Amino acid sequence: MSIWEYANPKKFMQTSAWALPWAVGLTVLCLGAGIVWGFFFTPDDYKQGATVKILYIHVPAAMMAINAWVMMLVTSLIWIVRRHHVSALAAKAAAPIGLTFTLIALVTGALWGQPMWGTWWAWDPRLTSFLILCLFYLGYIALWQAVENPDTAADLTGILCVVGSVFALLSRYAVNFWNQGLHQGASLSLDKEENVSDVYWFPLLLCIAGFVLLFITLVLMRTRTEIRLRRAQALMARERLA
Amino acid sequence: MMPDLGKYAVAVLGSYGATIALIAALVALSFWQRGRAKRLLAEVEARAGKTDV
Numbered sequence: 556m557s558i559w560e561y562a563n564p565k566k567f568m569q570t571s572a573w574a575l576p577w578a579v580g581l582t583v584l585c586l587g588a589g590i591v592w593g594f595f596f597t598p599d600d601y602k603q604g605a606t607v608k609i610l611y612i613h614v615p616a617a618m619m620a621i622n623a624w625v626m627m628l629v630t631s632l633i634w635i636v637r638r639h640h641v642s643a644l645a646a647k648a649a650a651p652i653g654l655t656f657t658l659i660a661l662v663t664g665a666l667w668g669q670p671m672w673g674t675w676w677a678w679d680p681r682l683t684s685f686l687i688l689c690l691f692y693l694g695y696i697a698l699w700q701a702v703e704n705p706d707t708a709a710d711l712t713g714i715l716c717v718v719g720s721v722f723a724l725l726s727r728y729a730v731n732f733w734n735q736g737l738h739q740g741a742s743l744s745l746d747k748e749e750n751v752s753d754v755y756w757f758p759l760l761l762c763i764a765g766f767v768l769l770f771i772t773l774v775l776m777r778t779r780t781e782i783r784l785r786r787a788q789a790l791m792a793r794e795r796l797a
Numbered sequence: 798m799m800p801d802l803g804k805y806a807v808a809v810l811g812s813y814g815a816t817i818a819l820i821a822a823l824v825a826l827s828f829w830q831r832g833r834a835k836r837l838l839a840e841v842e843a844r845a846g847k848t849d850v
Contacts, residue, residue: 605800
Protein backbone atom coordinates (compact mmCIF):
# COMPACT_ATOMS: atom_id res chain seq x y z
CA MET A 556 0.00 0.00 0.00
CA SER A 557 1.35 3.43 -0.98
CA ILE A 558 0.97 6.71 0.90
CA TRP A 559 -0.16 8.28 -2.39
CA GLU A 560 -3.44 6.33 -2.10
CA TYR A 561 -4.50 8.99 0.41
CA ALA A 562 -4.20 11.58 -2.36
CA ASN A 563 -7.41 10.04 -3.69
CA PRO A 564 -10.23 12.21 -2.21
CA LYS A 565 -12.52 9.22 -1.68
CA LYS A 566 -9.83 7.26 0.20
CA PHE A 567 -8.95 10.37 2.24
CA MET A 568 -12.62 10.88 3.21
CA GLN A 569 -12.95 7.25 4.31
CA THR A 570 -9.71 7.20 6.32
CA SER A 571 -10.26 10.62 7.93
CA ALA A 572 -13.85 9.69 8.90
CA TRP A 573 -12.39 6.74 10.84
CA ALA A 574 -9.50 8.76 12.36
CA LEU A 575 -11.39 11.92 13.39
CA PRO A 576 -13.21 10.59 16.50
CA TRP A 577 -9.91 9.15 17.81
CA ALA A 578 -8.12 12.43 17.14
CA VAL A 579 -10.83 14.42 18.95
CA GLY A 580 -10.73 12.09 21.97
CA LEU A 581 -6.94 12.15 22.24
CA THR A 582 -6.88 15.95 21.82
CA VAL A 583 -9.35 16.49 24.68
CA LEU A 584 -7.47 14.00 26.87
CA CYS A 585 -3.94 15.38 26.31
CA LEU A 586 -4.83 19.08 26.22
CA GLY A 587 -7.20 18.81 29.20
CA ALA A 588 -4.71 16.84 31.33
CA GLY A 589 -1.76 19.08 30.36
CA ILE A 590 -3.59 22.37 31.05
CA VAL A 591 -5.12 21.19 34.34
CA TRP A 592 -1.76 19.77 35.53
CA GLY A 593 0.17 22.87 34.46
CA PHE A 594 -2.31 25.45 35.73
CA PHE A 595 -3.43 23.89 39.02
CA PHE A 596 -0.65 21.56 40.13
CA THR A 597 2.70 23.19 39.35
CA PRO A 598 4.50 25.63 41.68
CA ASP A 599 5.40 29.24 40.85
CA ASP A 600 8.84 29.78 39.37
CA TYR A 601 11.37 31.53 41.63
CA LYS A 602 12.01 34.20 38.95
CA GLN A 603 8.81 34.34 36.88
CA GLY A 604 6.30 33.73 39.67
CA ALA A 605 2.85 32.63 38.47
CA THR A 606 3.54 33.82 34.89
CA VAL A 607 5.34 30.49 34.34
CA LYS A 608 1.84 29.05 33.81
CA ILE A 609 1.68 30.94 30.50
CA LEU A 610 4.45 28.57 29.30
CA TYR A 611 1.87 25.77 28.83
CA ILE A 612 0.07 27.64 26.08
CA HIS A 613 2.73 29.98 24.71
CA VAL A 614 5.40 27.35 23.92
CA PRO A 615 3.10 24.77 22.23
CA ALA A 616 1.28 27.50 20.26
CA ALA A 617 4.57 29.01 19.04
CA MET A 618 5.92 25.56 18.08
CA MET A 619 2.77 24.68 16.18
CA ALA A 620 2.63 28.09 14.46
CA ILE A 621 5.98 27.20 12.84
CA ASN A 622 5.19 23.49 12.33
CA ALA A 623 1.88 24.34 10.64
CA TRP A 624 3.79 26.39 8.07
CA VAL A 625 6.26 23.51 7.59
CA MET A 626 3.31 21.14 6.98
CA MET A 627 1.88 23.66 4.48
CA LEU A 628 5.28 23.81 2.77
CA VAL A 629 5.47 20.01 2.40
CA THR A 630 1.90 19.68 1.10
CA SER A 631 2.38 22.67 -1.25
CA LEU A 632 5.53 21.07 -2.67
CA ILE A 633 3.60 17.80 -3.17
CA TRP A 634 0.98 19.81 -5.09
CA ILE A 635 3.60 21.62 -7.18
CA VAL A 636 5.52 18.43 -8.03
CA ARG A 637 2.81 15.72 -8.16
CA ARG A 638 -0.42 17.75 -8.64
CA HIS A 639 -2.39 15.94 -5.92
CA HIS A 640 -5.45 18.09 -5.14
CA VAL A 641 -5.88 16.77 -1.59
CA SER A 642 -2.41 18.03 -0.62
CA ALA A 643 -3.19 21.55 -1.91
CA LEU A 644 -6.51 21.51 -0.03
CA ALA A 645 -4.77 20.30 3.15
CA ALA A 646 -2.38 23.28 2.94
CA LYS A 647 -5.35 25.63 2.47
CA ALA A 648 -7.13 23.99 5.43
CA ALA A 649 -4.09 24.36 7.72
CA ALA A 650 -3.57 28.11 7.18
CA PRO A 651 -6.30 29.47 9.52
CA ILE A 652 -5.13 27.02 12.21
CA GLY A 653 -1.52 28.22 11.85
CA LEU A 654 -2.71 31.83 11.96
CA THR A 655 -4.65 31.16 15.18
CA PHE A 656 -1.59 29.54 16.81
CA THR A 657 0.58 32.48 15.72
CA LEU A 658 -1.91 34.96 17.24
CA ILE A 659 -1.99 32.93 20.48
CA ALA A 660 1.82 32.97 20.63
CA LEU A 661 1.94 36.75 20.01
CA VAL A 662 -0.83 37.62 22.50
CA THR A 663 0.39 35.34 25.31
CA GLY A 664 3.97 36.49 24.66
CA ALA A 665 2.90 40.12 25.06
CA LEU A 666 0.94 39.35 28.23
CA TRP A 667 3.98 37.51 29.66
CA GLY A 668 6.43 40.17 28.46
CA GLN A 669 4.74 43.12 30.13
CA PRO A 670 5.38 42.00 33.75
CA MET A 671 8.68 40.21 32.96
CA TRP A 672 10.42 42.55 30.49
CA GLY A 673 8.44 45.71 31.34
CA THR A 674 7.10 45.98 27.79
CA TRP A 675 4.34 44.40 25.69
CA TRP A 676 6.46 44.40 22.55
CA ALA A 677 10.08 44.80 21.44
CA TRP A 678 11.53 44.71 17.92
CA ASP A 679 13.47 41.64 18.94
CA PRO A 680 14.55 39.17 16.14
CA ARG A 681 12.21 36.37 17.25
CA LEU A 682 9.22 38.61 17.94
CA THR A 683 9.65 40.47 14.67
CA SER A 684 10.02 37.30 12.58
CA PHE A 685 6.91 35.92 14.28
CA LEU A 686 4.96 39.07 13.38
CA ILE A 687 6.11 38.67 9.75
CA LEU A 688 5.06 35.00 9.84
CA CYS A 689 1.61 36.17 11.02
CA LEU A 690 1.43 38.57 8.04
CA PHE A 691 2.45 35.72 5.70
CA TYR A 692 -0.43 33.62 7.05
CA LEU A 693 -2.85 36.50 6.37
CA GLY A 694 -1.39 36.97 2.85
CA TYR A 695 -1.64 33.22 2.16
CA ILE A 696 -5.33 33.09 3.20
CA ALA A 697 -6.10 36.29 1.25
CA LEU A 698 -4.44 34.88 -1.90
CA TRP A 699 -6.60 31.74 -1.79
CA GLN A 700 -9.69 33.98 -1.56
CA ALA A 701 -8.53 36.36 -4.29
CA VAL A 702 -7.88 33.85 -7.10
CA GLU A 703 -10.99 32.26 -8.64
CA ASN A 704 -9.38 29.29 -10.39
CA PRO A 705 -8.52 26.79 -7.60
CA ASP A 706 -5.53 25.25 -9.43
CA THR A 707 -4.02 28.69 -10.10
CA ALA A 708 -4.68 29.64 -6.46
CA ALA A 709 -2.92 26.44 -5.32
CA ASP A 710 0.08 27.24 -7.57
CA LEU A 711 0.40 30.85 -6.37
CA THR A 712 -0.11 30.06 -2.69
CA GLY A 713 2.41 27.21 -3.04
CA ILE A 714 5.05 29.67 -4.20
CA LEU A 715 4.10 32.10 -1.41
CA CYS A 716 4.46 29.22 1.06
CA VAL A 717 8.01 28.47 -0.15
CA VAL A 718 8.97 32.16 0.24
CA GLY A 719 7.33 32.42 3.68
CA SER A 720 9.28 29.39 4.87
CA VAL A 721 12.30 31.65 5.29
CA PHE A 722 10.41 33.51 8.03
CA ALA A 723 9.10 30.30 9.57
CA LEU A 724 12.72 29.16 9.89
CA LEU A 725 13.81 32.58 11.15
CA SER A 726 11.05 32.46 13.80
CA ARG A 727 12.54 29.21 15.07
CA TYR A 728 16.23 30.05 14.88
CA ALA A 729 16.31 33.87 15.22
CA VAL A 730 17.51 33.58 18.82
CA ASN A 731 20.49 31.48 17.65
CA PHE A 732 21.28 33.56 14.52
CA TRP A 733 21.34 36.91 16.31
CA ASN A 734 22.56 36.73 19.87
CA GLN A 735 20.59 39.83 20.85
CA GLY A 736 17.08 40.89 21.78
CA LEU A 737 14.89 40.19 24.80
CA HIS A 738 13.58 36.73 23.94
CA GLN A 739 15.35 33.94 25.81
CA GLY A 740 16.52 30.67 24.25
CA ALA A 741 14.39 27.58 23.73
CA SER A 742 12.46 26.28 26.77
CA LEU A 743 12.91 22.72 25.52
CA SER A 744 16.32 21.26 24.85
CA LEU A 745 18.02 17.88 24.74
CA ASP A 746 20.68 19.47 26.97
CA LYS A 747 19.47 18.90 30.56
CA GLU A 748 21.22 22.08 31.75
CA GLU A 749 19.23 24.24 29.33
CA ASN A 750 15.90 22.45 29.69
CA VAL A 751 13.10 23.63 31.97
CA SER A 752 12.81 21.86 35.33
CA ASP A 753 11.08 18.43 35.36
CA VAL A 754 8.19 19.83 37.39
CA TYR A 755 7.26 22.03 34.39
CA TRP A 756 8.61 19.67 31.68
CA PHE A 757 6.04 16.82 31.97
CA PRO A 758 2.86 18.94 31.85
CA LEU A 759 4.48 20.97 29.07
CA LEU A 760 5.04 17.78 27.04
CA LEU A 761 1.35 16.88 27.50
CA CYS A 762 0.30 20.35 26.34
CA ILE A 763 2.57 20.11 23.28
CA ALA A 764 1.06 16.70 22.43
CA GLY A 765 -2.40 18.27 22.91
CA PHE A 766 -1.65 21.15 20.52
CA VAL A 767 -0.21 18.72 17.91
CA LEU A 768 -3.38 16.59 18.17
CA LEU A 769 -5.60 19.69 18.01
CA PHE A 770 -3.80 20.69 14.82
CA ILE A 771 -4.24 17.21 13.28
CA THR A 772 -7.93 17.12 14.25
CA LEU A 773 -8.69 20.52 12.76
CA VAL A 774 -6.64 19.86 9.60
CA LEU A 775 -8.55 16.60 8.99
CA MET A 776 -11.89 18.28 9.62
CA ARG A 777 -11.13 21.36 7.48
CA THR A 778 -9.62 19.30 4.64
CA ARG A 779 -12.81 17.23 4.49
CA THR A 780 -14.75 20.51 4.21
CA GLU A 781 -12.49 21.70 1.37
CA ILE A 782 -12.91 18.37 -0.49
CA ARG A 783 -16.72 18.65 -0.22
CA LEU A 784 -16.62 22.25 -1.47
CA ARG A 785 -14.36 21.29 -4.38
CA ARG A 786 -16.70 18.44 -5.36
CA ALA A 787 -19.72 20.76 -5.16
CA GLN A 788 -17.92 23.31 -7.36
CA ALA A 789 -17.03 20.60 -9.90
CA LEU A 790 -20.65 19.38 -10.05
CA MET A 791 -21.95 22.94 -10.41
CA ALA A 792 -19.49 23.55 -13.26
CA ARG A 793 -20.78 20.37 -14.94
CA GLU A 794 -24.37 21.64 -14.51
CA ARG A 795 -23.51 24.90 -16.21
CA LEU A 796 -21.98 23.05 -19.17
CA ALA A 797 -24.96 20.70 -19.56
CA MET B 798 -8.90 25.24 44.31
CA MET B 799 -7.86 28.22 42.21
CA PRO B 800 -4.10 28.82 42.57
CA ASP B 801 -3.01 32.16 44.01
CA LEU B 802 -1.70 34.08 40.98
CA GLY B 803 -0.90 37.20 43.01
CA LYS B 804 0.02 40.31 41.01
CA TYR B 805 0.26 38.24 37.81
CA ALA B 806 -3.42 37.23 37.78
CA VAL B 807 -4.30 39.56 34.89
CA ALA B 808 -1.40 38.30 32.72
CA VAL B 809 -2.06 34.60 33.40
CA LEU B 810 -5.86 34.66 33.22
CA GLY B 811 -5.72 37.03 30.22
CA SER B 812 -3.43 34.58 28.40
CA TYR B 813 -5.69 31.59 29.08
CA GLY B 814 -8.82 33.61 28.27
CA ALA B 815 -7.42 34.87 24.95
CA THR B 816 -6.27 31.34 24.01
CA ILE B 817 -9.66 29.79 24.80
CA ALA B 818 -11.44 32.56 22.86
CA LEU B 819 -9.21 32.19 19.77
CA ILE B 820 -9.44 28.37 19.71
CA ALA B 821 -13.20 28.47 20.32
CA ALA B 822 -13.61 30.92 17.42
CA LEU B 823 -11.53 28.68 15.12
CA VAL B 824 -13.49 25.54 16.09
CA ALA B 825 -16.83 27.37 15.66
CA LEU B 826 -15.74 28.68 12.24
CA SER B 827 -14.63 25.19 11.19
CA PHE B 828 -17.99 23.65 12.21
CA TRP B 829 -19.93 26.44 10.47
CA GLN B 830 -17.93 25.99 7.23
CA ARG B 831 -18.35 22.20 7.50
CA GLY B 832 -22.13 22.50 7.83
CA ARG B 833 -22.36 24.94 4.92
CA ALA B 834 -20.20 22.70 2.66
CA LYS B 835 -22.25 19.60 3.56
CA ARG B 836 -25.54 21.37 2.77
CA LEU B 837 -24.22 22.75 -0.52
CA LEU B 838 -22.87 19.36 -1.64
CA ALA B 839 -26.11 17.60 -0.66
CA GLU B 840 -28.14 20.09 -2.73
CA VAL B 841 -25.87 19.81 -5.77
CA GLU B 842 -25.72 16.01 -5.57
CA ALA B 843 -29.48 15.80 -5.23
CA ARG B 844 -29.78 17.82 -8.43
CA ALA B 845 -27.18 15.68 -10.16
CA GLY B 846 -28.66 12.45 -8.76
CA LYS B 847 -25.31 11.25 -7.38
CA THR B 848 -24.10 10.50 -3.85
CA ASP B 849 -20.66 8.95 -4.19
CA VAL B 850 -18.62 11.14 -1.73
